[in-house]
Amino acid sequence: MTSLPPSPDRQNVTNLRLPPRFQKLVEAYRRHAQINGAPGGGGPPHMRHLRTPIVRAHSPWQTFRRIIAMAKGRTAWIFLLFCLAIISSAIGLYAPLLMRNAVDCIRIFEKQPETDMDRFLLLLAALAGLYAFSTFLSYLQGWFSEKLAQDTLFSLRQNLFNHLNKVAIRFLDTKTHGEILSRAANDLSLVTNLVSRGIVSFFVSIVSLLCALGAMLYFSPLLTVAAVSTIPLSLLATKLLSRHIRNCFLSQQTVLGLLNGHVEEIFSAQKNVKAFNHEATAIDEFNALNREMMRISIWARILAGSMPPLMNMLNNLGYAFLIGTGGYLAAKGLITIGTILAFTQYSRQFNGPLMNMANQYNDIQAALAGAERVFALLDEPPEADDGTRELPQPLQGEIVFDNVCFAYKEGEPVLQNFSLHVKPGQKIALVGTTGAGKTTIASLLMRFYELNSGTITLDGIDITDIPRDTLRSRIAMVLQDTWLFSGTIRDNIRYGNLDATNEQIEAATASIGADAFIRRLPNGYDTLISDNGGNISQGQRQLICIARAILADAPILILDEATSNVDTRTELLVQKAMLHLMKGRTCIVIAHRLSTIRDADSIQVLEHGHIIEQGSRQQLLDAKGAYWRLEQSQYLGGDC
């Protein structure tokens, strides 16, 4: 790596030690976040990241409130749970009272009245009934709160998923799939913990905590002071530790995201990894991330894990204090032993929720960190979709690019003042060197990206004024990447038109000569396509994608290197089918193989985002310019 200058701001990344490749990626994400104005603190950018660690915790309350807000639509359930909680708390308060009365029935001092055994047993029987009832209530509480939690998570997952299909493609380009998957899987499952145990139990805890406090005050204010004397200490400990712990968990989840990204990349590129004997390096990188994750996790967990014993100690301190004070007061005859017993129960009720929270401190902090990352993804702006104009029916299919400028990255324009006029029903071909911007033109027409300047109109309507789905549903596109989902071949083709019948599907494949190979597969159209696609060749994948586009039956057709891996004889068949299909439709064909575009009405030769030549094939050949040279080289020159 001697060739690569060290990244200038590497030292500033204070809390993560990553292999250089990942370091750069994290910095790139961060730059993206800053460009997009994601929360990153104030101050000018160069000052900002000097002190900012890669990840920084937001206010926990902000995050917590958002989680609570998700449960909003389920007020009835929340209300029900509240009622259950209040009844349980009331029982919880009443039971020690009964127990006190029962114990006080027993005589231990000379001055007390004779032990009343009947009353004692009666009170105990009442207690037994009360406990049985409260068990049933707790069961309902457990069940309903899980239901509430799961329904809430259901919506959160749904939101996240829907958002992924809406968020600007530009954003997704900057992240690895594994990283995003990690947010949807790992981070969300952390939130699960918080929601299912947290939201409801949080309120229940507060209710029972306050009730217990009230009851204690009612019995003996002095003892109450003794019982709660350690609370300020617990609060202080929590305050000191929590921010740090959450930062650790955030870092942990960030590394986990990187790790996931790495794994996803490696697993999905296994052939390359093996071909290049790259296993060792992949493992090294994995280990570096894995070890770094361990380092941070250990810190996070030890810090967070010190909470329960600490709280336990404070709890025991309070307990000792309570018994001491109570014993003293009882010895002086100011209170009864029964009161001490009741008090120990109340203080357990009071400390119980606090202890519970301390014990789940790990989970709560981790969940907040996870939730923050999930919300960050949800906060990414979706593709702008504010168009309202409908397209005319039937669509003419006139496409005009007017002075379009576009750059994926600032300072590296792909298209500069690009203009193109496609007449209705015209078949236009884009040829030119790679990187000339051909695919970009198609992507812009589909509004995968937003223009920097200029306009694109369809039948005279600016495409930004058209709802995205309306626009896209009028264009059938065969993309360069041949994405097939794991499912049957039939389902993959039907993706173009969900209502298509089996006959239509088979007709579409037959028209491009793909029918034969599909039928030869052991399960024909019902053959499952696997992840690595071992059973289907690249060219066959392309044929399936074309069939899919044919089924879509849209007035505009874009073919982006649709047949680049298909052999030329099969391509002839495809072309024949296409000629028939293209009649009356506006078509944009992108290809390197000139045989693909022979029949185009007009050929545009692109170079560096400009059209340098255009015209029909014959015109271009006669001109003996760039196109002529291309064709010379391709058609075997003078050989034939």
Add this chain to the structure above:
Amino acid sequence: MFKLLSYIKRYKWYAILAPLFMLMEVALELMQPKFMATIIDKGVANGDTTLIWRTCVLMLATSCLAVVGGFGCTLFSTLTGQHFGTDLREKLFEHVLKLSFAETDRFKSSSLITRLTMDVNRLQHFVVICLRMMVRAPISAIGGCIMAVAIDWRMGGVLAVMIPVVIGVALLSYKVGRPLFAKIQKMVDEINHIIQENLSGLRVIRAFCRRDHEKKRFDVSNRQLADQFITVARKMSAIFPLGMLAMHFAILGVLIIGGFNVRAGNMGVGEVLAVISYISRVLFSFMGMAHMLQDFASTRVAAERIFEVLETSSSVQDDGTDSVDDTNGISLEFKDVTFRYPEAAGAPILQKLSFKLKPGERLAILGATGSGKSTVAQLIPRFYDCVDGQILLNGKDVRQYSLTSLRDCMAIVLQEAVLFSGTIAENILWGNQEASFDEVRQAATIAQADGFASGFNDQYDTIIGQKGITLSGGQKQRVAIARALLRSPKLLILDDCASALDVATEQALHKALNTQLKDTTVLIIAQRVTSALNADKIMVLSDGACAGIGTHEELLATCQVYREIVSSQTGEALTA
């Protein structure tokens, strides 16, 4: 599950220290109720305030010591758990990379990722819980029992009734829980799979406006998962309240027995309170164990999923020991090779294919889509093993070489140019980590990638996104080619990897290849006849068999399929 112990072995000291610290905490905690009894029965009853305060201070001191125990346990259990998880993850990752495609095709990659992260995390979590609870719960339970019975043996009766009840409830929860958790895990896999698919197909999904369709698909799985969790809750929520009920009933039992005993003068009230406190502890411990058992149910599912992967062995055995001697170049021969993809039925994709390549020779393969061209390429580095016949490299069966040596001597550029997130330079360096920047640049120049790479603002340090998304198709292919060339291979396999290159660029590439890599044996899979013309020989594949092999002129004269290919590309040009 017990197989996991071998992963903990290395950290046995941590694993031993953690429970020891826990022991200390528990022992100290167990002393507390005894102190309380002293305060009430001796201090309060006799009005001895000095004794009350002295005992109180003792209580404070022991709880301070207990925190040391608690913290020590946290420290060592965390260390054990994290090291364990990290090692297991590492092992699993390495293992997956060792598997051949026949196996990885079976597990979906999204499932492998969940296993590698969520399932391992679950195990890790369980180890930590075990180290804390395994000791704490039994000791606390046994200690509590002993202390309670020591105060008054009659209290043993209460325990004898309640403990079996609690154990029964715990076992029931385990039995009910396990199958439910197994289902949950599968559903999580499914959800992750859909998300992954949506990410990789995002352009197609948007182009076809299939957002609602995908949403419906996702909602089904999503709903299923939520419902499954709710079912679990419905069935399992009773466990904890039932435990509490048992505890409360036990307390009542103690009160009854204690009440009669106090009246008879056999016991002090303080002792009854102490027994209540001990019995609460005992039952709490049992409930802790019940929880652990519930955890165990879901952890076991995770462990099974991990071992399912770990116990799958690769069908491509790496038991060859020879290394490839490529000083005199590499010769390649296919001898009656027959191949069929695993789990595929029907006619084999390659049928008794034979051909021979001398060192430094260049062979181009042409053929219809699905005729087996890529398969030929993938058999050479042993991505799969051929079903029948032999592939000979320098006269020896490829299976006789070690996989590392075999794959080291060649470079293959696959049809799909897969790049990694990182910079352009890093992606090229993939081919050979030791290469200098000049070598990177030279490889890029041959691959016709230098032109565009130097044109970027950050030049070779330009970061390319996920799978090289920010580059155009042709640029990706050229980076992939540069990556292969950086290995200075003696055998180069180009699998239709220039399909997105314009003709001029491709010709320049071939010209550079011909001059720079004179001694390299090259296998070019191509669609264009012009690409094939750069080779010494051309082979035409048809349905997995050789339909003709020879030079362009020979094939034009003898091979019908070849003539058809040529005319499909030059049809008009020939007639024009």
